Structures are given as C-alpha cells and as structure tokens.
C-alpha cells in the first residue's frame with residue numbers, strides 16, 4: 253500500500269468556547285470566583301478571564317494529504333500557535349509521509365527546544381500531532397482507537413466536572429468534581445466556606461458518590477494539607493486535584509505524604525512530555541496522572557506517559573479534551589474512567605464539550621459512552637464550517 257504524503261498544513265484561530273473552553277460568556281460556572289494563583293490579588297479574584305485565562309483562543313490545525321484526505325484537530329493555542337505551525341513546524345510536515353508520526357514529533361520537539369519544552373509550544377505540537385493521527389486514521393478508514401490497539405472495554409464511564417455534582421449524579425455520572433472557590437488569601441473564613449460547600453454537596457449526593465475538588469494550582473502545602481484532611485474527615489473527599497503550582501514537585505511529594513490514607517492526590521493537566529510526567533512519577537507526587545492530550549504532546553506522547561504510569565501501577569485519567577481523550581482511554585486498562593467537562597453555563601445539562609467547533613462530537617448518555625460511538629474514521633468528528641475560522645499567517 254503506498255501511503256499519501258502531506259501536501260499542505262494550515263493553522264487557524266477561532267474565538268468563543270470550543271477547545272479554549274475557558275473562553276465563555278459571562279455568568280458561566282467556569283468563571284465564577286474560582287481559586288487560582290492570582291487570587292492573592294483581590295482585583296483578579298472574581299474572574300479568571302480578568303487576568304487573561306481566555307487570551308489564547310482555539311488553535312485549529314488542518315493537514316491535507318496528497319490523496320485529498322484532510323485531518324484536523326482543535327486545541328488551545330490561538331494566534332501564537334498558528335505562528336508556530338506556519339512559520340516553523342510546517343517545514344517538517346509538508347512532503348513527509350502520513351505514517352511519519354513518530355519522526356515528525358521528534359523533529360517538532362527538538363527543533364523547538366530552544367524556545368519550547370512546555371506551554372504554548374507543546375500545545376501547538378499536540379495540535380499538530382492530533383491532526384496527524386486524525387489524518388492517518390482517515391487514510392486507513394479506521395477510528396484512531398483501532399490504531400492504538402483497540403478497545404479494552406465496551407464502554408467508557410465518566411465523572412463530571414462542574415458546579416453541580418448533585419445534578420451530575422442524577423445524570424448517571426460516577427462522580428462529580430467541583431472547582432475550589434476560595435484561595436488561601438481568603439484565610440480561615442475562606443477555608444470554612446470551601447469545606448461547607450463540600451459538606452453541603454455531600455448531603456445532597458449521599459455517601460457513595462465520588463466527590464472531588466479541583467484546586468487549579470491555587471494552594472500551598474500547608475493549606476492543601478489542612479483542606480484535604482478536613483474534607484476527607486467531614487465529607488469523604490475522594491481526591492484533591494492540582495493543589496499546587498505545577499513546578500512544585502517537592503510540594504506535591506510532601507502533600508501526598510500528608511493527606512489521609514486512602515485519599516488520592518492528582519495532577520498533571522499543566523504538565524507536558526514524558527520528562528515532566530517522569531518527574532511526577534519518580535518523585536511520588538500523585539496517585540493519578542491527568543495529562544491533557546491537547547497540551548502534553550498529543551497522542552504520540554500520551555502513549556509514553558501512559559506506559560510509564562502503567563508500569564508503576566498508577567492510573568492515567570486524561571484531563572478533558574473530548575474525543576482526543578476518549579479514543580485513548582478506551583484502549584488502556586490503567587485509564588478505567590474518563591472526565592467530562594460540563595460546559596452548559598449552569599452545569600445542569602450535558603452538551604458537547606467542544607461545542608460549537610466540532611460536529612458529530614459524542615457525549616455521555618447516562619454517564620456512559622459505548623465504544624461503538626467512537627467507530628467513525630479518525631477521531632470521528634468534523635470541523636463545523638460555520639464557526640468563522642481566521643488564518644493569520646497564510647503561506
């Protein structure tokens with residue numbers, strides 16, 4: 253079988269939700285007084301958009317092959333991501349075979365080492381990598397999960413991230429993860445409010461439903477230890493997520509030693525590459541790794557991260573990222589469930605996570621998704637032609 257080559261690469265940006273899921277209109281739960289590392293500044297405490305959480309926008313990468321097949325992806329990256337794709341990465345892609353995924357990852361990563369390694373550059377490499385997997389799977393007329401070894405179970409089960417775990421329980425999810433609202437800057441009164449919110453939710457969902465707290469890098473070890481201990485004792489908190497800034501590997505190791513036995517420490521959504529996750533594993537920072545496949549280096553890197561976790565008996569449950577996670581999670585034993593971000597403004601109904609950018613995006617039904625919902629070629633989604641793409645650096 254002669255494989256097509258890559259003819260052209262295009263990068264677009266688009267505003268308004270989708271892969272940059274923080275880019276929402278006012279009044280959305282995802283921007284309602286959520287604790288962050290910026291909460292120490294009162295003027296940036298009420299809204300994450302106020303300090304620029306939505307400045308990037310979505311990056312759309314399209315890769316067209318010589319046989320006319322087009323693979324694409326969406327991730328967070330916006331105009332900077334477009335610049336990196338068109339001005340730098342396109343040279344490696346155009347002319348390569350559609351099967352050259354591993355080599356292309358290596359070239360993109362090593363060619364950007366002098367200004368990359370993490371953050372926006374890895375978001376961008378992830379976007380290109382996801383588009384390459386989409387393209388190859390479409391050329392082969394198979395779903396991406398088939399290229400990854402095939403499903404190991406008949407369906408995915410999901411926990412829901414959002415402000416209303418009580419409603420998530422009614423919708424069939426296995427657990428609910430709430431954002432933390434009050435940072436250490438709000439002192440003892442804030443800590444009490446955090447614990448009271450959790451206790452109130454526990455009283456609504458009963459004893460057996462998983463409840464988790466997402467702290468979005470906002471705490472220090474001392475506060476996180478007190479919060480985790482009290483939340484475990486008062487409300488049976490299952491895990492404390494991303495309690496500390498991602499560079500504080502030492503703090504995570506200490507927190508993990510400090511939390512009550514049986515409670516889980518999770519992190520990784522702002523970590524990248526096999527080397528970043530190797531640090532989290534070797535320093536015993538957490539119990540569940542949570543890479544975002546659109547940020548950590550794409551599917552090509554997620555394979556490596558997942559394997560390292562598996563060899564150490566750790567779970568790898570990716571952060572958000574919709575179909576790009578689902579096609580991986582369904583193929584791995586150490587990814588026994590998946591995350592679903594509740595993107596309706598009040599977290600009161602299931603809507604597609606990357607709405608409105610993707611068409612045919614599957615969503616959980618009763619908290620579950622059949623493997624057969626992922627059987628279309630590629631990642632099984634189409635780019636919505638009505639979203640108003642902008643190509644800032646055309647070639």
Ligand SMILES: [Mg+2]
Nearest residue numbers: 466493494521
């Ligand atoms: Mg999180």
